[in-house]
Amino acid sequence: MSLVLLISGIFIIKGIFLWIFYSKEGWRPLLIGLITAIACYPLMVVLYHDTDIDFWLVLVLVMVFDIFMYNLLLKKNIVKSIIVSFFLNIFAIIYFLFGNG
Amino acid sequence: MKFIWLFLFLPFSSLADAGFNIQRGKAPCYAVFTGINKLTGFGFYKISVNDRDRGKLLTDSAYRLKENDTLKIYYKEGRRYWQGPIKIIMLNKSTGQFVDSIILIADGNNLAINFSGFDNTKPKYTITKSKAYYPYSLYASEDIDEAAAKRNKYILLAMSVTGFLILGFMIYKKRNNTVTKTA
Numbered sequence: 001m002s003l004v005l006l007i008s009g010i011f012i013i014k015g016i017f018l019w020i021f022y023s024k025e026g027w028r029p030l031l032i033g034l035i036t037a038i039a040c041y042p043l044m045v046v047l048y049h050d051t052d053i054d055f056w057l058v059l060v061l062v063m064v065f066d067i068f069m070y071n072l073l074l075k076k077n078i079v080k081s082i083i084v085s086f087f088l089n090i091f092a093i094i095y096f097l098f099g100n101g
Numbered sequence: 102m103k104f105i106w107l108f109l110f111l112p113f114s115s116l117a118d119a120g121f122n123i124q125r126g127k128a129p130c131y132a133v134f135t136g137i138n139k140l141t142g143f144g145f146y147k148i149s150v151n152d153r154d155r156g157k158l159l160t161d162s163a164y165r166l167k168e169n170d171t172l173k174i175y176y177k178e179g180r181r182y183w184q185g186p187i188k189i190i191m192l193n194k195s196t197g198q199f200v201d202s203i204i205l206i207a208d209g210n211n212l213a214i215n216f217s218g219f220d221n222t223k224p225k226y227t228i229t230k231s232k233a234y235y236p237y238s239l240y241a242s243e244d245i246d247e248a249a250a251k252r253n254k255y256i257l258l259a260m261s262v263t264g265f266l267i268l269g270f271m272i273y274k275k276r277n278n279t280v281t282k283t284a
Contacts (some may be wrong), residue, residue, distance in 0.1 A: 001259075002238045002239060002240050002241045002243070003237075003238065003239045003240070003253075003256075003257065004239065004240045004241070005241065016240055034263055035268055035271070036261055036264070036265075036268070038261070038262055038263070038264035038267075039172050039263075039264025039265045039267075039268055040261070040264070042257035042258070042260045042261045042264075043257070043258065043261035045237065045257055046237075046254060046258060048125060048126075048258055049125065049127060049128070049235040049237070050128075050235060050254075052125075069268060072272055072275065073268075073271055073272065073275060100126065
């Protein structure tokens with residue numbers, strides 16, 4: 001899967017999810033969705049193809065990372081951050097695996 | 102009793118080993134053979150030792166290597182990833198006997214096998230390794246060669262680093278705004 005397709009897809013998934021759950025924050029959820037997609041997923045592509053690291057562990061780490069980011073940058077609500085991060089990253093990792101095989 | 106719901110996740114834990122770690126695309130690896138033309142008294146044959154052809158012996162349909170032949174020794178076929186190994190066996194044409202064999206294992210490397218002559222009845226060869234790169238692509242129609250694959254890998258890593266730096270800056274700015282408002 002090309003980088004452009006990967007980032008576009010992850011941004012759409014993350015942006016839409018964040019925008020629905022953090023609608024009162026204006027355009028910030030879309031920006032956070034884009035930046036976290038750019039930060040995490042290119043690295044995950046390299047880890048997936050060049051290493052044998054367990055991707056369940058990577059998924060958990062990405063979820064925890066997103067929980068911290070949403071809590072710090074969007075709204076201080078840890079329960080909401082956990083729920084959003086869990087569902088958002090499940091859909092994102094399915095898309096990632098679908099494209100990277 | 103309140104933690105009984107955790108047992109619901111047990112069936113999913115069985116997927117852990119069968120999930121992300123199988124069928125991961127790795128860098129395609131190649132073996133290139135040179136110097137075969139110097140050893141006219143020998144024949145070189147390729148046998149694949151894998152799940153499909155386990156224990157397959159030399160038959161009339163075995164692949165005979167030629168000069169500058171390039172073989173894939175780690176590659177994708179449908180949704181299976183073959184690691185080989187590939188066995189090369191050497192036949193002395195005058196005696197009709199197999200004199201030597203090489204087993205090629207990719208291990209993330211491209212191999213160059215150079216046959217330089219023969220010693221008694223066996224061909225002499227050297228194997229040099231070079232790292233194989235996964236064909237990372239930036240856009241769909243990009244032509245990927247080894248240099249482009251290496252460059253694209255560094256671009257992916259640079260993008261990640263940039264994203265983390267931007268997030269770090271956003272956190273710093275938010276904390277500064279919070280401190281200013283508090284003051």
